[in-house]
Amino acid sequence: MSSLAANRYSFLSKGFSLLAVFAAGYLISIYPDIGWFKFVICAIYAGLLLFEPKLGFFFLTAFIPVLDFGVWTGNILFSEYDVLFLLTLAVLFWKQNNIFSVKYKGDTLFYALLIWYVLCGFIGFFDYFSEHFSDDIYQSPLNGIRVGKGFISAWLAWYVTRASLLENYRLTLLMLGAGILCGLLLLALGVLWERHVFSSILLSGNIYEFFETLLDFSSTYRITGFFSGMHVGGTALDGYLVCVLPLVFYIVTRQKKQSYFLLSILVFALGLYSLIVTFTRMTIAGFAISFVISGILLYRDNKRLVVKSGLRMFDVYYVFLFVAVIFILTVIKSQAGYQALLFGIMVFFASIVVIHKVKPDIVFVGFLLIMLFSLGVYGVNDSITESQWHQDVDSLNALVIAVTSVVVLMFLGVASGVIFKIKGIKLKDIGIPALVGGGFLIIIVGMGSTRMTERMQGVSSDLQTRSRHWADVIDSAYSDSFWRPFWGFGMGSMPKLYYRSHLDDMPLPNYRWVENDGKTLLEIGKGGYPYFQKITLKPDTVYNLLAVVKFEDEGGILGVDICHKHILFSDQWQPDCVKKDFRLKLGGWQTLQWSFNSGNLGRRGWLDWPPTLQIHNYGSGIMSVDTIEITDSSGVQILKNSDFDNRLNHWFWISDFEHLPWHSKQLFLQVWLEQGWIGLLLFILLIGFGFRHQWKLLDSGESIPIAIVPSMIAMIGLGLTDEYIDEPQTTLMTFAVFFAALQWPLNNVREKALA
Template sequence: MTAAAAPQPARAGPRTASPGGRPLAAGIAALALGAGLWLAAAYPIAPRWVLAAFLLWSALAFLRPAAWLVLVPAALPLLGFASWTGWLTFEEFDLVLLGAAAGGYARAAFAPEAARGRQTPDPANSSDSAQSAAARHARRIPLLSVILLGLFLLSQLVALSRGIADAGGWRFSWDQGYDEPLNSLRLGKSYLLALLMLPLFQRQLAQSTQSADTEHGATRAFSLLSGGMALGLAGAALAAVWERRAFPGLLDFSSDYRTTALFWEMHVGGAALDGFLALTVPFALRELLAARSRLRWLASSALLLLAGYACLTTFSRGVYLAVAVSLGLLAVLGALRSPRGTDGGAQRSVLRYLLQCGLFALAAGAAFLIFRSGGYRSLLAVFGVVALTLPLGVLLRGASPALWLAGFVAGGTMAAAGFLLSWLLPKGPYVVYGLAFALALTFIALYRRGAPRTLLGAALASYVWTLLAAAYVALSWGAMPAFSDAVVVLAGVLALLCYSAVAARPPWPEALRAQAAVFAGLVVLAGAMVVFAGGAYMTGRFSTSERDLDGRLEHWSKGLALLQSPGDWWLGKGLGRFPASYFYGAHGAEFPGSYKVAGVPDGSRHLLLSGPQHLFGFGELFRVSQRVPVVRDGPYRLTLDARASEAARLHLEVCEKHLLYSAGCAIVGVDIRPAAGEWQRVAVQLDTQALAGGSWYAPRLAFFSLAVETRSRVVEIADVNLLDPQGRSLLRNGDFSAGMERWFFTSDRHHLPWHIKNMFLNVLFDQGIVGLLLFLGLLCGALWRLAAGSARAHPLAPYLAASLLGFALVGMFDSLLDVPRVAFLFYFLTTVSLLLRPVRR
């Protein structure tokens, strides 16, 4: 009889917050909670519901401390309602971050992991010891990176104080614009919030490393973050699809309409959507490659197609360059990570990648050739043949010459019969093509499932029929020009099929999922060619690239000329000071217009609305707007009081408009007579016949807007009331008693005064040479660690590097960091990359 084993004392779980650090975590949690409650209580719309939602979110972040890794990036492109609330300095995404910080730091302070009953690793157990070492390894922080992050924080704080001082000193109000002190805080909060969330990410990283919870080599923390980035991209892409469907049309690539999705920050131009797409597209590809289930793989494939559409409809040359280069870097880094062996050496992988790039380039040229004369129908027919070529080229490897001969003869015979059949059917060429494609797809699928080899010959015959039917579709739709182009391209596709069947290794992947990913890439590439070949707008943008670059260089020169003193050059003008400096300091008539809410001794308030100084048309008006519902059963009735010291013309409109581009409009112009202190009563009707309303699944939004049409004139406006045909008031805060609450401004076409249009020059202007050098240190240091440094072995390193490089390329032509939501994500990924360490197994 053996002695009973002595009871082992319960071992506390891995500590992620030391006893000395818990008071600090509790203090941070209290500050974040207090700030969030303050913002939620002041929210312009349903503050009680917002308070409740904030508290629930904070509780969820406490109970599920890893949830924010998914929900924060997923919510980023969706939670921006400034065009409804009128808030500019603060926004809904701030509440999301503050709630995540409140819950996360409270968890670190009051619910250490010991409370969950986890055990510490047993030193006698090699597996536990390895996990403990991995956790310590994950928590280890590179000292140089920490110093760099701290110095950049110091530069940001100096620029924040200089910006507030340059704006006349600190003063607080909820409705400050871009030329007032709180704009410095609006821009400075992004880096501060990124640093606030960084310890929580490191905590989750250490815990997921401790539990050895991995997915394709990435810890659970990184997998969750990657999934959240993909969900955020899905939200932005779906918003882009809705916007295109509601306004110009999904396939309208000729109208002067650039997608903005739900990034309200683009109300004065900029590239918020562009930067977000550049940051997130690499993670969508990662989700596709890491997909284990068929459903997740299909969802990731659909996401990449949606993302491709969103990228194309930005009509941004910077986005096209950034996505192409970042995905190229991703492929090269992936190839260099291949094991060095006879079958997968890094050099061979890179050469194979270059070959595939050449094939993609040929595919792009082929798509352009087909579409220019054959249109969508010919292009779809040819791409159906390409979709069959990818799996069939692999299946035919080792096929006998007899099978090839039989397949071609049978395919030609079937094509001849199909040609005769097409004369008897309505839309015969398309019906016959669909039948041939369905047969080929069926035979390929059956053969892959283990059917007799005779079905491979049937698949080849059906493929040949499909190829010839595609040429007939081109002939029937675009006559001989389209037929000639289609024959050239289809001959090339057939040659690739034959090469794939006889080559030592096919030029595309053998796995079906990888082939589908290649085909998805080809579809996106074809979409780009459609935009170039069939869209006059994009063609025009590329044709003016040289002139646009000259204009951008001139704008950069004007912007940098505003840095006059040594202090400006070394420490910067201050965060967020470019708009005000450019308005009032640039040479020429660059003032775009402005607004201000003023009060009088009796307590009433009114709006002072200024017209621009430059020559302008309809799109260059400076508008103060409010969201209103679309009315189609009668005119809007508008009343307001106005006065001006000089004669001016007031522009009044209700336009179907998402953000910048107007569709149907009801417009009235009113002349305001000069009168010293006397209000002029205005009562007009706005005809709604031009308003369409949109479909139920893609409704059009609308704005009521005020603008001054006369250059350099100021009009005072009070007691604005807009009524629908039933007499219901449609405006909130029409008397401006709550400042600019519910009101929102846009500068639809005149964007240069609001941005310096270069991310690096933006940092130079705001933070000076010192800040720019530190910023370059952050970015280059992160890229170096990911591509060639100590973090290059991490499974997510290529995706992070591609994300940051794409963002930097977009930033070569736009400011980006003046969009707080997007700047937060960039800074967060940069700081994570600087502290990243390879996963230790």
């Protein structure tokens, strides 16, 4: 490359870097509260990256699923992650010298996708529908920016990543892997908090309450993580999980140090737990299929290990062992519960260890096996007799089930230990096969849970609902223009099209911020959709609520409730709520007052969902809210932006039970709707060429397809009945993987780049 071209590319790189800094600075300046401290935090972060730019890849992947505080700040259009992303991108573009110097295979498609995404973003911004101005992002042109930024972010993220892989492959891969692990861990910890697992053990001190909460697979509550976009439902969390879990499994298989191996297994197990408690059928099924592909690709790649150690995963014995143990453990769980399952696993693996590790002393080995047998029988029998689900099993039958299951598992464990010892197989060599078996066991047990059994019984009716909704979405996209289906309706167009078609036949959320007669107001449309704010309350404390509202039509009702809530309610209403309905007079401003006792609200502090004030318009017209305040006995104001002077900062709306208006529920349909036939063709080409390139990598001896191919398969599987590319951070992760599939550098390309 000539010096003139190099200078031109360097100028473009640094110019883009400065543009990203200015964009980040603007977002920081309009971020609610915190003051100058937010600039200090961002400056420290930028300085850290300037010291070691490769850390940016760690932070980019680690904070994707958790750096979103929209339900607290009221921001739907941008999140805290956007600031981190822009600052990271600014440093990487500034520091990377070879970012423009290498030509990549697939660049034509790569750039074509960028051009088409940008074009569809403009279409989504300028071509929108709303009967009147609304601050609802989904009805505004800004939704084109909100959705489109996910695609653009993925493109830019891969753009700097591919250059870094050529510059320092090992360090970049290390940072990406560590970030993905950390991201899934943070998400899983958030899921445990969301399901009250931490509060159950830290506050109750009762180990049984902890396990009861952890293993509650009958609840109707569906986790959301920290994806604020799930205030209208959807599968943003599911899309992230099916995308990263195959990547994490690959990371587990690459660990050589035992401590790192065990830590990554823990993260993978927590990720599987999070997957199960989504209670989404295609999420679990899609990952299960991808997990099978992971095992096949791992076996193909790992022949050296499995052959030299004598461990062939697909030999008849090992296939039989795998299937038999999984089947027996599943039966034990269904007959005796989770305690029995844990004891069964212990008996099987402990039997292998006893035979494999203990010196060949028949008496001592026999003594250990008898003790193990007794402990196993006690654990399984106790689980049956004490379980609330198996009260109809008498003591004799319970003992027969316990003895039979333990004998079979112990026999398989002893036989395995003998074979492993004869063949010289070390216990560490069975770590990955055991992980695969454990993963399938978790999936099978999760699919057999009470909640999933209920969900599976509704497959037929849900498919009919999906089919009707798909037809409805297609009808909503009707246009007189012959060419419109070719270029689509633009990014973020799904909700506006649905609103346009259904404003007359169903109540949909509608609100706006207005200035009227010197007052700043929130106007809320009919439908009862709650508008809320997260607040801090002390338990058993008297608070006073004051609201100044106006209703222009008869039958106006302002509903107020304060409940523990994260993002969505379950099918059943939450306990510990305080509620009040105010019937309003026709016309004119009215001052409403209410004194209430918080009761249990806020009793568990940060370990529980935060108390959440919700206001509803239960009337048939528009309700105007001038002020709403909550004060304690000393007059201290609890609410932020209570008079709406700072527009809608800290206020957020939600749809607990109605989710179809915002989601097409099919990945390819969503792409067609927003990007037309041209965009759909480009998307299919991206997937097809991505798979083809990964096959080439496999043939060349690369192992990265073990991560990327199953991830793509899981995402496509979930996309058959859901879509998740309307949530920017999930879209970023999704398309970053697709782009990596298309352009992951071959080993010889990396060597040439370093030459």
